[in-house]
Amino acid sequence: EMARRRATFSLTTKQSPPPPPMATGAPLLGILLALHTKGPLQVIRDTHAEMGSVAFDVDFATRREQFRFFGDAMKPAKLRTYARLMVQEVEDFFAKWGPTGTVDLKQELEHLVTLVASRCLFGEEVRAKMLAEVATHLRELNDGMRLVTILFPHLQIPAHRRRDTARARLDEIFSGIVSSRKTSYPDGGPNDMLQCLIDSRYKDGRATTKTEHGDRVDYEVLQEMETLHRCIKEVLRLHPPAMMLLRHARRSFTVQTKDGDVYEVPEGRTVASPLVIHNRLPHVYRDPERYEPDRFGPIRGEDGAGGAFA
Template structure:
């Protein structure tokens, strides 16, 4: 799996022991991996620092007030718009270079370049740029936030960290140091730790859908609501994921709630768990997110011991994507996971 040498290279800059901000490290790591998978080799090798800074300005230009007044002439919006224009220039240059040279890469940028509409029209440079920006936001924000929450909870409730380490030992007994998609899929303990962190801290404040026909909703208490065609229906994952009639002790971190015999995420049907949305417009990046976070924490579990030394983090409600407030400081110490034969 190509991520293994990349992760080894990234974490090689850490010493034998020390203290780091886990939030910063995972944010930086995930934008690196996402940019390579989604934006292409040229950005990763030559333009990453520039593109990363521009995405930072784009990110800071997405504030709650932006929903109501997206073009309000505030400094954050002005920086956002300048960054968007500069990104368009960068990607236009890369697209023209690829087309002129005839080279083809295995990344999402190439997929967008080669895509055609039903009528045969190719995607324009502007359309490719917009798609890339949307893809990176989807592939970077939620993954970095969820990776950090996963680590914070496993370090707060150390029994789950220990269980995840034992799972790694079991996997290594079967497969050695090899890591691929199928091997990551065997890591049920780690999967449940990630999923539970995401249940408690879904990055999106609200999900919106438009009703295409009149329908009624009956609550479990028997109240009936009429939803007219054309109206916007909203739900909050933060609220829905903590409903006490679905989740036992909903405010507690309990990854085992998703395990065999409990499966609380199925208690009320397909939409009991909506951290990735659901239905026709559910998040297409869900498999990629789990793959990415599992790969990162597999490397960390196999190579480091950790201790959370800062207070347990809180939600940062000041952005469109709910992140983590402040630093998440951890002590680390290198150690190679040993498997008993």
């Protein structure tokens, strides 16, 4: 039967493979009831079971250059300079602890990560003077991303109003910092990612605008912490920061499922990659619901779902 199907396929689709299966229902409205009753995670799971494995505000060319700015700031040579800043933040944080006591470890570590990130990414101005305010506004931005936001991003609901207020205030804060740095440091400012973005230049030469944007502990030692790396990788596999990635097909391409079926994704289509499903596929990850960092070691090597969480 399988041989007959493949023979028929080769005779009737010599020009190109068929398009992948599509979800039924009216555009947008077709899944709203299911989203409301089941929630987005279950809808993604149901759709994946049925169909199989098949948000930016600038144009693609500009976005690609902006990604380059972030890439430059995260290159190994730059990360080496962040290591000492991270260590200093950690040492200062734990120096305030007494010899004994009880803490909410999750809450404390979240605060520590915020301190480290603010120092290396946002700069000393935010870290020293307005960390609490910036952190609050960032939470408001994150909370403003709801299911309804995808369909109606400007709908005047309380979460969206808080999001817009936070966005405006963050713009004021960082615009002031950028202006101050350009005045105070005409030849280069502090060592952090914000300064990297300030110093970045597009291919046409224009600068970024204010609105875009033991004893030996160093980068090499951090790179040698293979166990920590595997643990973080496994956490991101089980709990990805985003349930789904959406990608726009700029040109047609073919895909092949694990069952051997071949489809062509037409140019212009939007392709959804549900990380919550792909990261737990049983034919890729043995016992996928189990937290097992060693699955990414040299023996197991189960990093086969496209590296979406690497």
